[in-house]
Amino acid sequence: MGHLITVATCSLNQWALDFQGNHERIMQSIAEAKERGATLRVGPELEIPGYGCYDHFLEGDTVLHSWEVLAKILESDATIGIVCDIGMPVVHKNVIYNCRIIAHDRKILLIRPKMWLANDGNYRELRYFTPWAKHRQWEDHYLPRIIQAVTSQVKVPFGDAVISTKDTCIGVELCEELFTPASPHILMGLDGVEIFTNSSGSHHELRKLYTRVELIKEATLKLGGIYLYANQQGCDGDRLYYDGCALIAVNGRVVAQGSQFSLRDVEVVTATIDIEDVRAHRAKSSRSMQAASAERYHRVEVPFALSTGHLDEFREEDIVGLATSKAVDVHYHTPQQEIALGPACWLWDYLRRSRTQGYFVPLSGGIDSCATAVIVFSMCKLVSEASARGEQHVIADARRMTGEPEDSTYVPTDPREFCNKIFHTCYMGTENSSAETRNRAKDLAAAIGSYHVDLNMDTVVTSVRTLFAFVTGKAPRFRSNGGSNAENLALQNIQARLRMVLAYLFAQLLPWARGKNGGLLVLGSANVDESLRGYLTKYDCSSADINPIGGISKTDLKAFIAYGKDAFNLPILSSFLDAVPTAELEPITETYVQSDEADMGMTYDELSVFGRLRKVEKCGPYSMFTKLVHEWGSFLSPIQIAAKVKLFFFEHARNRHKMTTLTPSYHAESYSPDDNRFDLRPFLYNARFPWQFNKIDRVAGVLPDNSVRSETVGKPKVV
Structure with a gap:
């Protein structure tokens, strides 16, 4: 063993x-x-003002400020x-x-600006x-007087440089730079940088963590080195939930991992590393040949050592506790657990920071409002578990929102009681509602x-x-009544x-009716597929606070x-899974019961496929049709596929205006139409896309029909 360095990274719930x-x-x-005992600390991106300004x-x-x-x-x-390392x-x-300020002993060592900016999806960094663009170049930055008065420095290096301590070299990488093809850590590593810091503002999306972890591991697997990843955690004031999960990796192995979903405002992750392990990993001829010709980075020298010293310098009794951190298995949540935890943490942040007294949701007896309610219950469970710890x-936040006095000893340890x-x-x-949905809503409320x-x-x-009949002299009727x-x-x-x-009336007055103060936030319960298809009423229960x-x-x-059902011990959820999705806005007759998928003209599974092809794979109508001919051609004819694609784009386009008033939603899916x-x-x-649809029809008419005529085949593959 050689020189040991304890490093720290963190997840902060900034606002x-x-x-x-x-x-x-x-x-x-x-x-x-x-x-x-850490001698290096890394924080999230833009942690001083908050990433989401x-x-x-x-x-x-x-x-x-x-x-x-x-x-x-x-x-x-x-x-x-x-x-x-502060952002x-x-x-x-x-x-x-967008900068990192590297400071030590009340001095600024380096200001390192971000070189590659995130500017797609939810990110607009180029707007601000x-x-x-001056890679491996630096300039003097003249500090404001409030800093000069503290540090006695007039100017400091600003640009693409690295920090050289007595025992190692530190390089900075900012969030998106890890995701770019030519990441800075490669060239820095070839020039002798051994520790890389990455300060991030990376949001949660279902199934996304694996990609992030693999990039962090890969960053030092070929190159060798220590990689510290810090991330924002929590709701920064918008639709995104930053999911933390600070990481420390060494030579392609993760040695420390923070929590991905937590109610804590501050989480620090540390590891003790033997810097000699990095040097041994890099002792390869091919790597040395590339390093020997690598371009030079300017090194800002600091008379400080990160390591505690060589083990030869310690007495035997001092060595106890200095063991290096060992590789750990990275923990991944299933998508179902991510839904239970991510939106629940986001709801808690939103509730406590808006300083309101709770949430209100109309329970329809269907699976969407049921899922919303279960997520709130998951939030209550997380609050109860954190309080018990x-x-x-x-x-303190729970006491405030429940109206407890300042000297209260109330602790919310029972999730149902807190709920x-x-x-x-x-x-x-209404008269169109069924006893089944009413009972399911009642039973779910009792269970949570x-x-x-x-x-x-x-x-x-x-x-x-x-009123309408009085004004116009005409009384509208349902379709079933002619x-x-x-x-x-x-009428629906x-x-x-x-x-x-x-x-909104009940959200404002229910606390008053219960003898309490304050109001409630109204929760919406429209899923991403309904928004994509436009299968929702503008300014109905899809319109809410969040x-x-x-x-x-x-x-x-x-x-x-x-x-x-099992994770929260809620057997009542089985009845929601077995129910046919229905809006229950039309009269039920002997021959007709309203069905969501029948009304939409497509299944929810098909909508998931359409959504990903449209947004993630950037398909217009024609390219979506050609892709689906290959994917669905074994059970649908080209003519059938063409009809489905045209119907989707027609409905998506003519309902697109509804997205301009869409309730701010937790971002969890890469094909969100928000x-x-x-x-x-x-x-x-x-919305009729005449040029595109005519081309689809011409091609569909000449393609062979390879579909299998079987009733057991016919469901699209959900990716």
Whole structure:
């Protein structure tokens, strides 16, 4: 064994523009790292202002307050005896950069700007920042006076440089730079950098963690080295949930992993590394040949050693506890567990930071509102478990939102009891509702402990219908009673929209009716597939304050409910899985019961395929058709596939306007149609796509029909 180095990375629950709270969490993470003997601490991307400031990054105040927070950190003892990697925006020569500030002993060693910016999907970094294009070059950056007064430095290096300590060399990589084909760690490693830091603001998406971990492992597998990955954790004030999972890897092996979903505001992950292991891993002829010709990085020298010294320098009794960290098996959650944990943590952050008293959801007796309610119950379970562990910030937030006095000793250790205090559900029935859905809603509420209200709203619906008839002299009828499609749709929509109005009324007044103060946030329960197809009423129960399932597919929600039945001991969930999805907005007759998939003209499994091809694989109508001819050609004819593709694009296009008013939803799926942030497309189309559809029809007419005529074959493969 040789020189041992204890390094620390962390996940912080930062909040956009919460400079006071962000400062406190940064200070706590540095203190914990030092307590564990770490001499290097890495924090998340843009941790001082919070990653999700968006256009606030263009405001001078955001940069000013970031410098003020940094000054407080530097004037304290935080950076004494430890190298700290801290993130904030910096204006250099009137250009805004996303930067890392490397500090030690109350001095700034280097400001390293981000070189490759994330600018797709949920990310718009090029809107606020400019990439540093001068690779392996640096300039002088003249510090603001508030920093000069603390550090006695007038200028510091700014650019693509590395830090050279007495015993090793540290290089910085920022989030997206790990995901690029030509990542900076390769060239830095060839020039002798042995420790790489990566500060990230990476959001949770179902099944995404594996990709991130593999990239981190691969970064040092061929190259050799120590890789420290830090990430934001929690709701930063928007649709995204940053899922933490700080990691430390050595030579392609993960030696420490933080939690992916947690209610903790600060989580520090440490590992003790033998730097000689890196040097041994790099003792390869081919690597040495490439390193010998590598271009040079400027090294900022610091008279400080990260290592505790060579073992020869220690007495035998001092060596106890200095063992290096060993490789660990990376823990991955199943998609069902991710749904149970990610949206639940996001809901908790949203609830405590909005300083409201709970949530309200209309329970329809269907699987979507059921999934929303179970996620809230999962949140209550996480709160109860954290409280039982004595996590005081969780207990304090729970006491505040439940209206407990300051001297209260209340601790929410029973999830059902806590759920009854902060979660309110309501079944809003009409003459078109069935006893089955009403009972399922009631039984689910009883199982999870929510405060439940059951009502009939026929008198409200009748009043609106009567008003319309009085004004126009015409009384609309359902299709089953001889009405037109326009009448039938309008009568369905008015029921849905009135439920939204009643939801907000009950959300505002239910706490008052229970003798409490404050109000509730209304939760939406439209899944990503319904939004993709436009199978929802504009300004109905899909309109809410936030929607925890708006980025989750129906297929994944059903798998989550099946998982929740046993994981949460909720046998009632079986009845939701067995039920046919229905809106229950039309009269039930002997020959007709409304069905979601029949109304949509496509199955939820098909919608998942359409959604991924459209968004992830960037397919227009024709390319989607050609792909599906190969994938579905064994059980559908080209003509049938063409009809399905055309119907999907027609319905998606003509309902696209609904996405402009979509409730802010937890982002969990890569094919989300959320117009507000993620899916930037027009909302007014020629929905008949004459050029594209005519080409599909011409090709479909001449392709051979290879479909198998079997009733047992015919389901699309869900990817």
